[in-house]
Amino acid sequence: MNQSLIIGQYVPGESVVHKIDPRLKLIIIFIFVIAVFMANNIWSYVSLYFFVFASVALSRIPVAYIFKGLKPVWWIIIITFMFHLFINSGGNVIVSFLGINVYEQGVFQGASIATRFFLLIILATLLTLSTTPIAVTDAVEALLKPLKKVRFPVHEIALMMSISLRFIPTFMQEMDKISKAQAARGLDYTKGKLKDRFKALLPLLIPLLISSFKRAEDLALAMEARGYQGEEGRTKLRQLSFSKIDYIVIISLIVFLVSFYMIRV
Amino acid sequence: MIQFDQVSFQYKPNTPYVLNDINLTVSEGEWVSILGQNGSGKSTAAKLINGLLRPIEGRVLIDDTEITDETVYQVRRHVGMVFQNPENQFVGTTVLDDVAFGLENIGVPREEMIDRIDESLKQVGMLDYKNHEPTRLSGGQKQRVAIASVLAMKPKIIVFDEATSMLDPVGKKEIIETMQYLHKHYKLTVIMITHDLNEAAYSDHVITLHKGRVWLQGTPRNLFQYGEKLKEVGLEPTLVTKVYQSLKRESFHIKEEPIHFKELVDELWTLYLKT
Amino acid sequence: MDIIFENVNYTYQPNTPFSHQALKDISLEIKSGSFVAVVGHTGSGKSTLLQHLNALLQPTSGRLVLGNVELPGAHHEQIKSIRQRVGLLFQYPEHQLFEETVKKELLFGPKNFGFDLKQVETELNDSLQEVGLEESVLDRSPFELSGGQMKRVALASMLLAKPQVLVLDEPTAGLDPLGQKKMMQLFKSLHENKQHTVVLVTHNMDDAMRYAEKVIVLNQGTVECVKSPSELIHERDRLKAIGLDVPEPVEFVEYMKARLGVLWEEEDINEQTISRTLVKHLKGGATS
Numbered sequence: 004m005n006q007s008l009i010i011g012q013y014v015p016g017e018s019v020v021h022k023i024d025p026r027l028k029l030i031i032i033f034i035f036v037i038a039v040f041m042a043n044n045i046w047s048y049v050s051l052y053f054f055v056f057a058s059v060a061l062s063r064i065p066v067a068y069i070f071k072g073l074k075p076v077w078w079i080i081i082i083t084f085m086f087h088l089f090i091n092s093g094g095n096v097i098v099s100f101l102g103i104n105v106y107e108q109g110v111f112q113g114a115s116i117a118t119r120f121f122l123l124i125i126l127a128t129l130l131t132l133s134t135t136p137i138a139v140t141d142a143v144e145a146l147l148k149p150l151k152k153v154r155f156p157v158h159e160i161a162l163m164m165s166i167s168l169r170f171i172p173t174f175m176q177e178m179d180k181i182s183k184a185q186a187a188r189g190l191d192y193t194k195g196k197l198k199d200r201f202k203a204l205l206p207l208l209i210p211l212l213i214s215s216f217k218r219a220e221d222l223a224l225a226m227e228a229r230g231y232q233g234e235e236g237r238t239k240l241r242q243l244s245f246s247k248i249d250y251i252v253i254i255s256l257i258v259f260l261v262s263f264y265m266i267r268v
Numbered sequence: 269m270i271q272f273d274q275v276s277f278q279y280k281p282n283t284p285y286v287l288n289d290i291n292l293t294v295s296e297g298e299w300v301s302i303l304g305q306n307g308s309g310k311s312t313a314a315k316l317i318n319g320l321l322r323p324i325e326g327r328v329l330i331d332d333t334e335i336t337d338e339t340v341y342q343v344r345r346h347v348g349m350v351f352q353n354p355e356n357q358f359v360g361t362t363v364l365d366d367v368a369f370g371l372e373n374i375g376v377p378r379e380e381m382i383d384r385i386d387e388s389l390k391q392v393g394m395l396d397y398k399n400h401e402p403t404r405l406s407g408g409q410k411q412r413v414a415i416a417s418v419l420a421m422k423p424k425i426i427v428f429d430e431a432t433s434m435l436d437p438v439g440k441k442e443i444i445e446t447m448q449y450l451h452k453h454y455k456l457t458v459i460m461i462t463h464d465l466n467e468a469a470y471s472d473h474v475i476t477l478h479k480g481r482v483w484l485q486g487t488p489r490n491l492f493q494y495g496e497k498l499k500e501v502g503l504e505p506t507l508v509t510k511v512y513q514s515l516k517r518e519s520f521h522i523k524e525e526p527i528h529f530k531e532l533v534d535e536l537w538t539l540y541l542k543t
Numbered sequence: 544m545d546i547i548f549e550n551v552n553y554t555y556q557p558n559t560p561f562s563h564q565a566l567k568d569i570s571l572e573i574k575s576g577s578f579v580a581v582v583g584h585t586g587s588g589k590s591t592l593l594q595h596l597n598a599l600l601q602p603t604s605g606r607l608v609l610g611n612v613e614l615p616g617a618h619h620e621q622i623k624s625i626r627q628r629v630g631l632l633f634q635y636p637e638h639q640l641f642e643e644t645v646k647k648e649l650l651f652g653p654k655n656f657g658f659d660l661k662q663v664e665t666e667l668n669d670s671l672q673e674v675g676l677e678e679s680v681l682d683r684s685p686f687e688l689s690g691g692q693m694k695r696v697a698l699a700s701m702l703l704a705k706p707q708v709l710v711l712d713e714p715t716a717g718l719d720p721l722g723q724k725k726m727m728q729l730f731k732s733l734h735e736n737k738q739h740t741v742v743l744v745t746h747n748m749d750d751a752m753r754y755a756e757k758v759i760v761l762n763q764g765t766v767e768c769v770k771s772p773s774e775l776i777h778e779r780d781r782l783k784a785i786g787l788d789v790p791e792p793v794e795f796v797e798y799m800k801a802r803l804g805v806l807w808e809e810e811d812i813n814e815q816t817i818s819r820t821l822v823k824h825l826k827g828g829a830t831s
Contacts, residue, residue, distance in 0.1 A: 137361045169361045172403040183599050184639040187631040189623065189655030209641035213686065221356035224320055228349040229370035229417065232341060236375045240368035305719040306689065406585060436585045436746045437788040463719040504720035507791055507814055514818035520825060529795040533802050540825050541803060
């Protein structure tokens with residue numbers, strides 16, 4: 004299994020961040036997305052950095068662990084930065100080499116866009132590391148509830164999310180078994196032309212697809228046998244409720260947002 | 269009480285009947301095994317008991333209530349089902365969520381749900397695993413969670429549809445022991461679908477299906493008497509039966525067909541060696 | 544080809560918090576042409592060991608000799624030749640069947656190993672017969688077949704690649720009793736008539752003791768013991784202690800000894816020897 008991809012891997016813990024109501028976490032991320040795009044001077048960016056790293060510190064999840072999860076996206080951040088650095092030609096020239104001029108505004112714009120990207124990913128990673136997938140699902144369901152009035156299938160979507168989460172490890176194991184079974188039959192998908200490699204994927208994908216259908220069928224039967232008949236008349240074991248921590252977080256958030264707004268130009 | 273009244277079933281029109289004119293009755297509190305080789309119709313019969321499938325002809329009654337579109341959800345509260353594949357019936361992301369799923373479906377209030385979950389997990393010995401994810405459980409443990417999920421709904425009948433066939437010997441033993449305990453403790457009616465004669469030996473009655481028809485209905489002893497003839501319906505006579513048969517050929521006689529080697533050996537001791 | 548494990552260790556995900564050593568200092572030998580069983584409960588390392596036989600996994604340390612190839616350190620072509628010479632039949636045929644027809648499915652392995660397909664096509668019917676399938680399945684989709692038939696297709700497709708060693712992973716799982724017996728007898732005849740080396744990996748002690756010449760017992764990643772079935776009969780307590788099933792015939796004999804004072808003199812334990820001993824004992828007991 005891919006160890007560098009840690010998004011979605013919950014790290015159990017008892018920190019304040021772990022204890023925040025998942026609905027509130029989602030709302031904070033939503034507000035943060037807006038805030039990130041409203042930042043317009045160096046101090047507002049500094050305050051966003053402060054916000055994100057204060058959250059990371061409170062979560063007690065090692066920073067190194069979170070950064071490891073960033074590995075696959077580092078180069079996107081760097082390219083974004085470079086792109087703006089060389090394209091934007093506002094303000095004074097800071098340095099110039101090999102006939103390419105780097106302008107003041109290029110640096111600022113590159114840095115701010117890379118920062119936005121960077122901070123959003125850190126915060127999203129923090130969410131998944133400090134919240135169980137099922138809690139995220141519950142929060143999504145709760146927050147989307149108003150949409151039920153317009154017949155949006157909120158319950159079904161939440162159920163689909165939780166079942167997908169449940170079966171991801173199963174699929175990983177199955178994929179491993181299938182690829183070994185085919186390797187034993189001499190299948191080689193690491194060599195040859197691109198077309199051949201693509202063709203070599205079929206012996207993996209078809210058994211996976213067929214077994215997924217079989218699983219889906221079995222699962223549907225099991226759900227039916229346990230009396231599932233849609234959302235109507237259903238109760239819920241998992242109930243979300245705000246605790247003292249959440250109210251403190253809300254107050255701190257308001258204080259932060261007001262100061263953030265005043266720092267901006 | 270379970271009653272099949274002239275039940276026939278086919279999966280699609282113009283295909284052979286999987287079940288053909290089945291009549292049978294299971295009384296409350298009984299342990300009944302339904303035996304047969306792959307393709308004999310035994311799993312289909314299991315799915316008819318809680319209305320996952322409906323007969324093409326005939327009726328299935330649970331406690332004198334015929335399973336219809338109107339009654340099916342009510343019936344399912346009384347008839348729990350444990351399936352073959354431990355992985356594919358685990359709905360929840362954790363043990364706790366999985367047991368809760370059925371209770372949520374039938375609208376059990378949250379407070380009561382918590383008690384019922386703890387109680388049923390305790391009964392199958394899985395309480396310590398409450399917050400575990402399915403990937404961290406063995407096959408036998410997953411099946412025990414499946415049993416707890418069914419048990420929490422307080423059924424009168426539990427149908428085990430080849431629930432041990434994908435498990436290793438340790439897992440098989442775990443499940444059989446859990447089944448026996450629940451049968452005794454809750455006076456549950458147990459229907460066990462299996463092709464293992466040794467497993468069927470525990471039951472009060474056995475129903476053997478062959479090609480969609482009832483081939484034999486009786487006690488395990490009745491069934492074991494068939495000896496080598498069991499091969500005709502794809503079953504394998506047990507070791508004790510084989511030994512018993514060859515003793516009979518050597519004219520050693522025991523009054524009852526033994527269903528376990530201990531029974532045979534004890535009987536031999538009493539008859540021939542006791543002084 | 545002989546198979547030799549020399550101090551083989553295998554660790555999953557080494558140097559991570561999830562690191563887990565599945566094989567610990569395994570040394571054993573599987574002689575060409577023999578029929579051995581590898582038994583152990585879930586987590587004993589038997590599935591890891593099985594994957595080594597086909598170079599799907601390679602020792603983290605130690606040495607594994609598969610005929611003329613040595614692991615670790617073999618190059619790509621050598622590994623491919625191992626996979627051709629060691630056929631691996633997995634527990635679930637569903638994990639490998641993917642073609643539109645049984646015929647294409649059968650040719651898949653030989654094609655990958657670079658066989659002359661014209662030649663292989665002439666062998667298809669014989670091979671179907673060998674595994675007990677009708678010719679008419681050739682044009683059918685493998686997905687329409689029953690579980691037992693799928694397993695036979697997987698087996699035939701493996702045999703067509705002309706392996707010398709057959710590694711069988713729980714080959715009777717999911718079959719009904721009669722199907723199980725037929726399947727095991729099929730392996731027995733392949734072993735006897737074609738001199739295939741057979742490695743049966745299973746938790747079914749009955750099968751292991753009935754068919755294998757040697758039984759390798761694994762426990763927690765180590766070799767607990769290597770014994771012939773007739774020696775293993777006396778290891779009842781040891782098997783129990785490591786969570787293995789004691790085969791029913793052995794329990795039967797133990798109970799006869801304890802209850803009736805039977806003297807066990809036979810080499811093998813099966814229904815014939817049990818009946819014979821009982822008759823002898825009862826006749827003796829009845830007359831004295």
